[in-house]
Amino acid sequence: MILSKSCEYAIRATVYVALKSKKNEKTGIIEVAEAIGSPMHFTGKILQTLVRKKILSSAKGPTGGFYVENGQHLFLIDIVRAIDGNGLFTSCVLGLEKCSETQPCPMHDQVKPIRDLLMAEFSKKPVTELVEEFQQHKYFLK
Amino acid sequence: MILSKSCEYAIRATVYVALKSKKNEKTGIIEVAEAIGSPMHFTGKILQTLVRKKILSSAKGPTGGFYVENGQHLFLIDIVRAIDGNGLFTSCVLGLEKCSETQPCPMHDQVKPIRDLLMAEFSKKPVTELVEEFQQHKYFLK
DNA sequence: ACAATAAAAGATAAATTTGTCTTTTATTAT
DNA sequence: ATAATAAAAGACAAATTTATCTTTTATTGT
Secondary structure, eight states: OOOOOHHHHHHHHHHHHHHHHHHHHHOOOHHHHHHOOOOOHHHHHHHHHHHHHSSSEEEEEETTTTEEETTHHHHHHHHHHHOOOOOOHHSSSSOOOOSSSSSOTTHHHHHHHHHHHHHHHHHHHHHHHHHHHHHHOOOOOO | OOSSSHHHHHHHHHHHHHHHTTTOOOOOOOHHHHHTTHHHHHHHHHHHHHHHSSSSEOOSSTTEEOOOOOOOOBBHHHHHHHHOOOHHHHTTTTOTTTTTTTSOOOHHHHHHHHHHHHHHHHOOOOOOHHHHHHTTOOOOOO
């Protein structure tokens, strides 16, 4: 597993919220969980963190819900960083505290370019692109 | 984190055991844990699974310990598969059950070549190479 | 003002991963 | 045979991740 379960949910949830936002609609926890096939309450918690991390916005009360702020340019990497942190791209693959560029672990140089590639893919993938592909029924969210 | 903590320990432990095997010595749990800086009992459990998975061999009693069988050609991928399974290389990055080659998730095609690269790196890295580099003091195991 | 709605927050719990400790089993050397 | 050694096995515990449920707070429409 590359990403944590929370992070997988977070990405799918964000895509769904962004999709609704495109239609100028807010969406709630129940709807999101239903749409992406995730446990409702847990999804609520994740959406909450995404709001705290400024990925999503939310409004309480009737007509409230989660949405993507206008002019918000979201990339997948933002979600990954918000939920899983940067460890996937930086922490030593063999778990060595001292591993660094100057004192690399035996796999460091081999793995470095690969995780850079991975980071690049997440970095250049806008959430809007996933939304569009989803609208074209190119794939599902659950 | 790309690999689980258990898997990180497993790789480092295997390198150390292989190093001792090269000198025709068996080594015990206490020594391994000390050498790689891992929790002793937990390390014992991991060595146990590595034996069950035919990565390492072991002998009980005095003069016993863990060792690498003669003619055993170990690659890092073997250890990764034994401890973490194959999920890192195969399971959908967005956690979609139905994601496959024919019905890819929105990140599938971007991530596929990268995890293939990662698998290739682990596949072509023999444990013996890590042992040699370690002997040349190119790096540490803790 | 009031009722309804929906997120935020908090408390609790299940599951998994990580870690510890004790007992059992096998092997060796004396 | 016996004592010492060391892995195997099993029971238990802490920490983290995943998941659920309840209460509180903010907002809206009437």
